[in-house]
Amino acid sequence: FQVIAEEIAGNNGYVELMFCAKKLDDKDLFSKSDPFLEIYRINDDESEQLVYRTEVVKNNLNPVWESFKVSLSSLCCCEEKRKLRCLVWDYDSRGKHDYIGEFYATFEEMQKALGGNKVQWDCMNPKYKARKRNYKNSGVVILTELKKLHRVYSFLDYIMGGCQIHFTVAIDFTASNGDPRNSCSLHYINPYQPNEYLKALISVGEICQDYDSDKKFSALGFGARIPPKYEVSHDFAINFDPSNDECEGIQGVVESYQSCLPKIQLYGPTNVAPIISKVAKLAAEEEKTKEASQYNILLIMTDGVVTDMGDTREAIVRASYLPMSIIIIGVGNADFTDMQILDGDDGILRSPKGEPVLRDIVQFVPFRDFKNASPAALAKCVLAEVPKQVVEYYSHKAFPPKCPRMDSPDSALSS
Incomplete structure (x- = not known):
């Protein structure tokens, strides 16, 4: 990074x-x-x-x-x-x-x-x-x-100036992942080795937690029936504490995930928009401060098939105006065409009504391509676009770092 x-x-x-x-x-x-x-x-x-x-x-x-x-x-x-x-x-x-x-x-x-x-x-x-x-x-x-x-500030200017990066992890608990009791499931509960979600969560999470200022991750799930009424939820805290969905480091997320899995029923559909909108609300509150104080990154882990594609595109367009980015980790070997569309690298992502994103905020990474890669290769791919996205947002809003570095090379030229 x-x-x-x-x-x-x-x-x-x-x-x-x-x-x-x-x-x-x-x-x-x-x-x-x-x-x-x-x-x-x-x-x-x-x-x-x-x-x-x-x-x-x-x-x-x-x-x-x-x-x-x-x-x-x-x-x-x-x-x-x-x-x-x-x-x-x-x-x-x-x-x-x-x-x-x-x-x-x-x-x-x-x-x-x-x-x-x-x-x-x-x-x-x-x-x-x-x-x-x-x-x-x-x-x-x-x-x-x-x-x-x-005076266009760099990513390091914002980080050194006190801007905090906050990660939210969102895990796909829809039935398309397979019954956790079945060894073919991406959520298979195996006491001897981590399943596909845990492998991705640990590999990516350990990279991200070094850049989360307080080492606390908000951890959410979507697409499952949850206790006590077993109604479908698309944005629940995996620690089942809606008043405080944060976990201590990536290990805390892992423990909450392992504890949560036996208590829920994988269901569906795969609606991603509610999770994006939930984090966007937090980002909107942050925007009101008119300071470069906290930037939100939503880390979505999914098996790839999105049901609410139109709503998701709309949510991303709205989020592109806020201090947030979205990293989508594709788990398993599914068809990730939807994810690549959301990434927008092959063209500007638009809402169903044709409104383009203000800035490109989505990065898609198929985890299967990095199972045998070095941590540095995975880190560069996962976080490649984040510095640029942070700078683009604060530059667009004309928000300087809270505490600009006095030794910045062109600080004498600011106005």
């Missing part, structure tokens, strides 16, 4: 800049210059890296280039005083562009445009300056607007 997080962390603030120029030298004989602007970052070894090239403005000595967005890491490695070399050219369709002039700038200078002020530089041609006694410049280039200065 640390590796995944570090891949996503980084200097990812960005700015929107808009440049224009005035009275550029005319390089064309029968028309006016067709100018474009290039910005290069000067590296520590004096090499130059192209950061951005504007579009060409045809036949115009006073061009206004379109605004553009560029990351601060690309622009200046998040060092405000790093030099930028900016060149203005007259475009030639054969690639032999005519040099008009250049100037040097820094992001520190550019920030003067934040208050709506215009910042300008003389566009200089060194050859003309050396030859012509009265040479002033080859025009001026003006930063008309530094439109926005965004």
Whole structure:
């Protein structure tokens, strides 16, 4: 998880800049210059890296280039005083562009445009300056607007800032899993070795519990008849304590599962939407705090056949607006087509009415593919999308970390 997080962390603030120029030298004989602007970052070894090239403005000595967005890491490695070399050219369709002039700038200078002020530089041609006694410049280039200065935080910023990850485990107790007394059942009660659900629960849960801040998992079940009235429930606490469905660590979930199984009747149908909606209610309460304080992850373990597909899609679309993600673990060898549809990797998931998810929040993992894999391989697959999903949510809501890290690389550039 640390590796995944570090891949996503980084200097990812960005700015929107808009440049224009005035009275550029005319390089064309029968028309006016067709100018474009290039910005290069000067590296520590004096090499130059192209950061951005504007579009060409045809036949115009006073061009206004379109605004553009560029990351601060690309622009200046998040060092405000790093030099930028900016060149203005007259475009030639054969690639032999005519040099008009250049100037040097820094992001520190550019920030003067934040208050709506215009910042300008003389566009200089060194050859003309050396030859012509009265040479002033080859025009001026003006930063008309530094439109926005965004600070996009990384996953590690949120975690280090105090955001807590809370896991809820939801286990499929529908009859399609098979009678637990039958050795072919995915829920088979075997005193000598764990069944398929326990194998998946332990393998995945031990990975997840390291990132659950208080090491407590909410543990729910769905699709079973439960005591005392043996009515079907699609969102019951497997410890049978509706006032406190949390278990101490993954071992607590395992113990509650083993204790629960003999007391319930596997039934159906396989309705997943109620579980998603239940966790979504908790996430909605969290959203009201308007802080990056807790992000919810629902870990659904199922044999794969969803009965309420329409309602489930609707619930996922609603949940995509909340601080939560869903990881679905496919147990057994069933057809997981429904799960792959919910994952949305092959296309944007939509509600039955056609409303798309705000963001992709579902990750499907068939456990059978990882029975013999290393814990690291399973961890990367199970948690691969979570850092990105956390950042996407809080960025969309414009919620900063509760306690931003002062040593974050681009903290000086925030606004």
